[in-house]
Amino acid sequence: MGLPEKNETMREILLLMKSELMITVIIFILLLIKLGKGLKNATLLSLVQVLLLVSIGLALVENRDGRLFDGMFLGGTLVGFQKAILGLAVYLITLLFSGWLKKSDHLSEFLVLMLSSLLGMFFMISSGNLLMFFLSLELTTIPVAAMANFELEKKKSAEAAMKMILSSAFSSGILLFGISLVYGATGSIDFSELSKLVEVNGLQVMAFIFLFSAFSFKLSIVPFHLWTADVYEGSPMAVTSFLSVVSKGSIAFIFITVLYKVFQSLEEVWYILLVILAIATMVIGNLFALRQDNIKRFLAFSSIAQVGFILVGMSGNTEASYSAVTYFVLVYVFSNLAAFGVAAVLSEESGIENISGYRGLNKSNPFLAWMMALALFSLAGIPPTAGFFGKMFLLSSGAVKGNYWFIIIAALNMIVSLYYYLKVVRVMFMEEPMPGAEKIKIDQPVKFALLICASGIVLAGVFSWIYDYITKLA
Amino acid sequence: MNLLALLIIPLLTAIFILVERRPQQVRWLALIGASLQLVAALMLFFGYRQAVQTISSGPIIFQDQYNWYPSWNIGLHIGVDGISVAMIMLTSFVVIAGVLVSWNMNKMTNSFFFLLILLSLGAYGFFISLDLFTLFFFLEIAVIPKYLLIGIWGSGRKEYSANKLALMLMGGSALILVGILALYFSYPEGSRTFDMLQIAAKDIPVETQRFIFPLIFVGFGVFTALFPFHTWVPDGHSSAPTAGSMFLAGISMKLGGYGCLRAATWLMPEGAKEYSMIIIVLSTIAIIYGAFATMMQKDLKYINAYSSVSHCGFVLLGIGMLTKTALTGAVFQMVSHGLMTALFFAVIGMIYERTHTRMVADMGGLMKVMPFITTVMFIAGLCSLGLPGFSGFVAEMTVFMGGWERAGAFYRVATVLACMSIVVTAVYILRAIGSTAMGPITNEKFKGLGDAAWNEKLAAIILIAGIVAMGVAPFWLNELVTPGTELIMQKIGALPK
Numbered sequence: 001m002g003l004p005e006k007n008e009t010m011r012e013i014l015l016l017m018k019s020e021l022m023i024t025v026i027i028f029i030l031l032l033i034k035l036g037k038g039l040k041n042a043t044l045l046s047l048v049q050v051l052l053l054v055s056i057g058l059a060l061v062e063n064r065d066g067r068l069f070d071g072m073f074l075g076g077t078l079v080g081f082q083k084a085i086l087g088l089a090v091y092l093i094t095l096l097f098s099g100w101l102k103k104s105d106h107l108s109e110f111l112v113l114m115l116s117s118l119l120g121m122f123f124m125i126s127s128g129n130l131l132m133f134f135l136s137l138e139l140t141t142i143p144v145a146a147m148a149n150f151e152l153e154k155k156k157s158a159e160a161a162m163k164m165i166l167s168s169a170f171s172s173g174i175l176l177f178g179i180s181l182v183y184g185a186t187g188s189i190d191f192s193e194l195s196k197l198v199e200v201n202g203l204q205v206m207a208f209i210f211l212f213s214a215f216s217f218k219l220s221i222v223p224f225h226l227w228t229a230d231v232y233e234g235s236p237m238a239v240t241s242f243l244s245v246v247s248k249g250s251i252a253f254i255f256i257t258v259l260y261k262v263f264q265s266l267e268e269v270w271y272i273l274l275v276i277l278a279i280a281t282m283v284i285g286n287l288f289a290l291r292q293d294n295i296k297r298f299l300a301f302s303s304i305a306q307v308g309f310i311l312v313g314m315s316g317n318t319e320a321s322y323s324a325v326t327y328f329v330l331v332y333v334f335s336n337l338a339a340f341g342v343a344a345v346l347s348e349e350s351g352i353e354n355i356s357g358y359r360g361l362n363k364s365n366p367f368l369a370w371m372m373a374l375a376l377f378s379l380a381g382i383p384p385t386a387g388f389f390g391k392m393f394l395l396s397s398g399a400v401k402g403n404y405w406f407i408i409i410a411a412l413n414m415i416v417s418l419y420y421y422l423k424v425v426r427v428m429f430m431e432e433p434m435p436g437a438e439k440i441k442i443d444q445p446v447k448f449a450l451l452i453c454a455s456g457i458v459l460a461g462v463f464s465w466i467y468d469y470i471t472k473l474a
Numbered sequence: 475m476n477l478l479a480l481l482i483i484p485l486l487t488a489i490f491i492l493v494e495r496r497p498q499q500v501r502w503l504a505l506i507g508a509s510l511q512l513v514a515a516l517m518l519f520f521g522y523r524q525a526v527q528t529i530s531s532g533p534i535i536f537q538d539q540y541n542w543y544p545s546w547n548i549g550l551h552i553g554v555d556g557i558s559v560a561m562i563m564l565t566s567f568v569v570i571a572g573v574l575v576s577w578n579m580n581k582m583t584n585s586f587f588f589l590l591i592l593l594s595l596g597a598y599g600f601f602i603s604l605d606l607f608t609l610f611f612f613l614e615i616a617v618i619p620k621y622l623l624i625g626i627w628g629s630g631r632k633e634y635s636a637n638k639l640a641l642m643l644m645g646g647s648a649l650i651l652v653g654i655l656a657l658y659f660s661y662p663e664g665s666r667t668f669d670m671l672q673i674a675a676k677d678i679p680v681e682t683q684r685f686i687f688p689l690i691f692v693g694f695g696v697f698t699a700l701f702p703f704h705t706w707v708p709d710g711h712s713s714a715p716t717a718g719s720m721f722l723a724g725i726s727m728k729l730g731g732y733g734c735l736r737a738a739t740w741l742m743p744e745g746a747k748e749y750s751m752i753i754i755v756l757s758t759i760a761i762i763y764g765a766f767a768t769m770m771q772k773d774l775k776y777i778n779a780y781s782s783v784s785h786c787g788f789v790l791l792g793i794g795m796l797t798k799t800a801l802t803g804a805v806f807q808m809v810s811h812g813l814m815t816a817l818f819f820a821v822i823g824m825i826y827e828r829t830h831t832r833m834v835a836d837m838g839g840l841m842k843v844m845p846f847i848t849t850v851m852f853i854a855g856l857c858s859l860g861l862p863g864f865s866g867f868v869a870e871m872t873v874f875m876g877g878w879e880r881a882g883a884f885y886r887v888a889t890v891l892a893c894m895s896i897v898v899t900a901v902y903i904l905r906a907i908g909s910t911a912m913g914p915i916t917n918e919k920f921k922g923l924g925d926a927a928w929n930e931k932l933a934a935i936i937l938i939a940g941i942v943a944m945g946v947a948p949f950w951l952n953e954l955v956t957p958g959t960e961l962i963m964q965k966i967g968a969l970p971k
Contacts, residue, residue, distance in 0.1 A: 320545070383614045392607075392651075396546065399655040404685075407655060411648035418644050422621065422637060430625045430633055464543045471545040 016066050016075030019083045020126075022055040023119045027112055034108045041102045045094060048111055052091040059084035063473075067128060071190055074128040078473040082253045082326060083122050089246045089333045090118050095449035096341040097238035099348055110150060113143040114242060121250035125257070130179045130189040133254065137175070137218075140250065141168045144243060148235040160234025167227040171217035178210030194262050200269065208266055211258070212273060218251045221311065222280040225304050229288075232300035237347060240296055241340035244303045249329040252307075256314050256325050267317060274315040275406055282308030282413040289420050293354050295343045298420070299336065302379060305417055306332060312410050313394030316401065322474040324393035327467050331378065331390040334456035338375035341450050342368050349440045355424055360433025365440055369428045371450050376421040378457045381414055386461035393467070477536050477552045477602045480518075480562065483510045484595035488588055497583035501573075504587040508570040511594065515566035519954070522559045526957065533957035534604070534671070542608070547667050551604040557805050557958035558601045560951060561732055564812045565601070567940050568724035569594045572717035574933035575820045578827075579627070579715075586627060589619040590717060597725045606654040606668040606737060610647070613697075613729055617643050620726060623718040624710060635706075635713035642706040646696030650733070653689035657741070660686075673741050674965060680744045687745025691738040691753070697730025699786045701760035711779035716823025719775065723782050724816035731789040731808045735801065735962065739793055743966040746796060751884065753794030758888045760787035765898035774822045774832045777906050778815060781858060784895060785811045791892055792873040795885065796966055800876025801959040806951060807873055810857070810865035810944060817937040818854040821847060824930050825910070828923045834906050839915035844925045848911040850934045855907040857941050859900045865944035868951075870896065880969065 014021065026048060033039055039047070063080030067073065093114075094101065101107055120139030127133040145168065149161030183189050185204045186197040198204060213224065220228040232240045259270055285305030292298040313324045345368060346352045346361075362369040378387030391414065399407050442450075460466050487507025491500050522535070529535050537553035554562070572590060579586050592615070599612030617640060625636035657673065658666050660682045667673065678686075696703040707727075711719045739746045746753075764784025771777045785807065792804025824847050825840065826832050841848045857864035860871075877889035915921060926934065944951055 323545070377618060382618055383611050388611070388614065393546070395651070396655055396658070399659050402659060404652055404656050408648070408652050411651050412645075415641055415644045415648055419637070419641055422640060425622075426625060426633055426637070429622065430636075464541075467543060468545065 012066060013068060015062060015064070016068055017073065018062075019055055019059045019080070019087070020119060020122045022051075022058050023115055023122065026051045026055070027115050027119070030108050030112050030115070038108070041104070041107045044107055044111075045098060045101055048115075049091060049094050052087060052094065056084050056087040056091060059087055071128045071192060072132045073123070073126050074191075075126060078322065078326065078470070079126055079253075081470065081473050082125055082250075082329075085326070085330050085333060086118060086121055086246055086250055089249065089337065090114065090242070092333070092337050092449050092452065093238055093242055093246070095445045095452075096241070096337060097344055098445045099443055100236065100238060100344065104150075106150070110147065113147050117141075117143040117147075117242075118246065121246065125250055125253045127254070128191045130182065130191075130194075133258075134172075134175060134179060138172065140247065141172075141218075144239065144247065147239045147242070148231060150239065151236050154234075156234035157236065158234075160231045163227050163234075164231045167217065171214045171224075174210050174217070175214035178207050178214060181207030181210060191258075191262050195264060198263055198265050200266060205266065205269055208263055208269065209273075212270065215251065215255045215258075216277065219248060219255065219307050219310075220304050221277050221307060222284045222304070225281070225284070228304060229297045229300045233294060233296045237296070237340060237344040240299075241337055241344075244299065244340075245333050245336050248303065248307065249333065252310050252325055252329055256322060259314065260317065260322070271315055271317070271401070274311050275403065278308050278311035278315065279406070279409055280308075281305065281311060282410065286413055286416040286420070289417070293356055295347075295353055295355055298355060298424075299339060299343070302417065302420070303336065305413065306379065308413070309391060309394050309410065312398040312406070314397075315406075316397035316399075318397065318400055319474055320393070320400070320471075321397040323467065323470045324390075324397040326470050326474070328390040328394055330466070330470075331386040331457070331460055334453045334460065335375045335378035335385070335387055338371055338450060338453035338457065339379065341446060341453065342372040342375070345440060345442060345446060350438075355427055357434070358424065358427050359431045360437065361428040363433045364437040367442070367447075368440070371454060372428060373425050374454055374457055376424055380418045380421040382418070384462055385457050386459075387457070389461035389467065477518075477538065477554060479514050480511070480598040480602060481595060483507060483514060484591050484598065488591045488595065491584055491588045491591065495584050497580065500584045500587050501577060504573045504591060505570075507591060508566075508573045508594075511598075512566040512570050515563050518554070519559055519563055522554065522556065523954065526556070533961050537604070546607075547669075548607045549605055549669065550608055551669055551671070552602040553604050554602055555958040555961065556954040556956065557732070557735065560805060560809050560955055561601045561728055562598060564728065564809050564940075565594060565597045565725050567936055568720055568812060568816045571816055571820060571933040571937050572720045572724075574929045574936075575720070575823055576715070576717040577927075577929040579717075581627060586623070589623055590721065592616075593619040593623075593721055593725070597729065600729050601732065604670050606657070606670060606673075608668075609670075609733070609737060610650060610654060613650070613733070614647055616726060616729065617647070620710075620714075620718070620722060623721075624714045627715040627718065628713040629715070630713045631709065632713040635709035639706045639710040642696055642703065646693045646703070646730075648693070649689045649696075650693035650737075653686050653693060654737075656682075656686050656689070670737070670741060678742060678744075683742040683745035684748060687738055687742040687749060690742070691734055691745075691749065694730045694733030694738060695790065698727050698734065698789060699730075699760065699783045700790055701756045701763065701783075701787070704760060704764075704783045707783050708776055708779040711782065711819070712773065712775035716819060716826075719779075719819040719823075720816040723778075723819060724812040727782065727786055728808045728812055731786065731793070731804065734790065734793050735804065739796075739801075740962045740965055743962075746793075746966065747970060750794050750796055753790060754885065754888045757787045757790035757794055758891050760784065761791065761892045761895045762898075765895040765902070768902045769898060771902075772834055774825070774834060774906065774910070775819070777834075777902060778818045778822065781899065781902070782811070782815055784899070785815070785858070788870060788873050788892065791888070792876060795873075795877045795880050796969060797876045797879045798956075798959050798963045799879055800873060801962060802952065802955050803869060803872030803874075803876045805955045805959065806865075806869035806944075806948070809951065810869035810941070813937050813940045813944070814854055814857045814864075814866060817850065817934065817941065818858065820930070820933055820937065821851045821854055824926060825851075829917075829920060834909055836917065837910040837920075838913045838917075839911070840920065841911040842915060843920055843923045846926045846931060846934075848907075850926075850938065851907050851911060853938055853941070855903045857945070859903045860896055863942070863945045865941045868945055868948040
């Protein structure tokens with residue numbers, strides 16, 4: 001282990017790990033710049049944005065299946081695309097929050113932390129071994145906790161970081177315990193070996209449930225969701241959007257791989273778990289979202305409900321589920337980031353963080369109002385937005401099993417979610433603006449990012465080739 | 475003729491409206507777009523009449539197939555039969571009339587017309603789809619425009635009504651969604667399809683139909699005011715702006731009726747037979763309850779909205795009867811009701827713009843100040859109560875005859891009960907239009923009011939042309955629709971005694 005063997009040439013390592021290497025290079029560049037005289041924030045940010053674009057491009061080309069380091073690291077076509085999605089999300093975040101980032105005194109630290117977390121995610125979705133998975137998961141989580149604390153003068157930010165650290169430490173403990181039980185029961189931690197060794201017996205099911213709980217923590221599946229809203233509310237908006245989109249997406253990717261590839265023989269166990277937890281997650285997420293007025297908490301609970309839908313798709317256990325989940329995460333990147341982007345502009349410029357403050361937004365800032373509406377329609381799954389197709393394919397993947405009551409419950413939950421998404425639309429479009437509401441000047445990068453999101457929302461569904469491309473990769 | 479034109483025209487119109495923001499230009503763009511839709515629909519009508527005589531492959535013609543999501547076997551399979559052509563004609567009439575009556579809309583003009591055109595896009599897509607997935611897709615496209623039209627431009631309790639409408643319609647959609655997924659997965663892997671022609675070619679097991687038919691039928695039923703899911707209708711219609719009400723009653727409710735016929739009854743005839751009695755009971759209740767509820771209303775818009783519940787009951791009654799004449803009658807009633815209610819709502823909008831009231835009690839003697847508008851109102855009213863010579867008579871008569879054709883005391887009783895509602899209709903219609911139009915002018919302010927402007931006249935004339943054409947020459951529509959209903963009857967086969 002460790003050193004490349006004869007058949008693993010340097011070339012192969014370079015090819016399979018190109019995204020990881022690229023991100024590492026960016027991190028090193030940032031550190032070197034910090035060591036030297038430093039750059040102006042704006043220059044630094046543009047540099048990172050360009051490099052991120054390069055890394056997205058790299059992630060999209062020359063992907064192939066392969067394994068490195070005795071199967072510790074698995075490369076693949078779909079995994080490559082998933083890395084591109086995550087990279088794109090981080091790129092959009094750097095654009096959407098450029099105003100906030102530029103003002104920060106610690107921009108390069110923030111970027112290093114965010115990119116380290118991204119690097120962790122890349123390793124995580126490529127991991128072929130429980131140990132590797134655990135290490136990369138930690139690399140993903142710890143920088144985020146530091147990021148959550150980034151608004152140093154705010155108490156809430158520190159509280160969010162504390163909650164994040166405690167809950168993730170707890171879930172890491174559970175995960176490690178699960179892994180040790182798996183190792184004890186089967187004598188292996190390698191994914192491909194495990195898939196042959198796993199069988200339904202008491203010890204293994206227990207071990208699996210520990211693993212499952214750890215995943216549930218990270219994905220904020222009910223009943224492990226309690227940390228979510230507070231952390232989302234307290235963190236700076238950029239971190240909240242990173243947590244809710246990038247971090248959720250990467251965990252969903254590895255979760256589905258672990259379920260399908262490693263624990264395939266426990267399907268009867270995890271199918272029931274998925275059905276129960278999906279229903280609980282959708283219902284609770286929706287019911288709590290109904291009552292929120294703070295936009296961050298609102299989006300936190302709505303993202304919990306969205307995870308419930310991802311679980312519906314996962315329960316199908318077919319190839320189609322893979323592509324449906326990947327596609328949904330892509331769509332979710334566009335829709336949720338657009339919503340967060342608009343929310344961030346409003347909170348930056350006029351300090352509004354409550355939905356009731358969005359009154360009459362359509363009159364004062366029609367561009368922002370329509371962007372938000374588009375994002376919310378996509379989250380609600382209304383055609384012709386891509387969100388509709390995302391939800392459709394998740395529900396269709398879930399319906400494979402013929403468990404239609406499950407699908408009816410999911411469909412009914414879509415109506416509940418429509419209710420609260422429409423509530424925001426109603427406030428923006430049908431109420432009179434607050435006195436003194438002004439037109440907000442939107443920075444060019446933010447506008448550009450919002451337009452990318454909007455075109456993603458409108459086009460990713462109507463043009464089917466994106467989904468087809470994902471299906472071919474899966 | 476390439477049916478994609480029906481999608482491309484509204485799509486381009488919508489895009490142009492988004493780009494061009496000046497109100498006056500937007501109005502003209504919308505009008506040009508709507509006229510092109512009308513031209514396309516008329517070309518389709520005549521093209522269809524000609525083509526159907528020469529083509530022997532069955533009544534569904536102008537078919538085209540485009541791949542969309544091949545991995546799910548979803549394709550944009552389009553094609554029309556006479557029923558769809560009739561619905562497309564109806565849509566194009568209502569759209570142009572709706573654009574014309576909203577000519578003076580000054581609040582966010584470009585968004586308003588954008589949403590109107592988007593709604594029409596959804597309707598055309600729905601009527602030409604032969605694939606359940608795209609059918610559902612287009613059905614859902616129309617929900618948000620309705621919500622925003624009511625919520626932003628509406629009046630009265632607009633937010634409540636908009637919410638109620640969107641949520642109830644989404645509820646219906648959710649049932650439809652589960653239904654079509656269940657239908658899709660009822661086939662073994664490899665032969666799964668959303669294509670209605672392929673599904674209709676195979677026989678679905680009776681147990682499957684028993685489960686799926688109610689989902690799809692009730693789902694579409696919500697759209698067309700199936701009792702007890704009709705409650706969004708009065709609120710939604712009366713809160714909507716004039717063009718919104720016209721689109722809701724004239725187009726949107728027809729999506730439901732068409733869906734019940736095409737996706738539920740045609741694909742799952744055994745289910746339709748089993749649930750036939752329940753459908754008949756519910757629709758008879760809707761007819762009678764709707765009629766009596768209308769009698770209690772004092773607001774013109776509510777009168778028309780509740781009467782829509784009653785009139786759409788005839789559509790569902792026709793479908794429930796499952797005879798060829800009754801199905802044809804259901805389609806007639808959809809066309810007739812669409813034109814007639816659109817006209818009625820247009821007139822109410824015109825009156826409201828002038829008098830600023832919709833209460834029957836506040837009006838009187840309007841005939842003297844606005845002769846054109848009140849004449850149009852009389853025509854709409856007489857059509858609504860089924861006077862021969864107008865479309866309403868043809869449609870209701872055909873439904874009753876079709877109902878009577880079905881042997882059995884139950885069906886006869888239902889038909890008779892439904893027939894009797896006409897008397898109630900006559901009462902509320904005559905009372906409403908009588909007290910608004912006739913008599914002395916009750917309010918001094920009304921004396922200075924003007925009559926219809928060019929755009930309003932044009933809108934009314936277009937709709938009246940449709941109503942009268944259908945009333946005096948029903949055989950045109952009959953020739954058009956019958957092959958379509960025959961196709962459905964072939965699947966239904968013999969009726970149980």
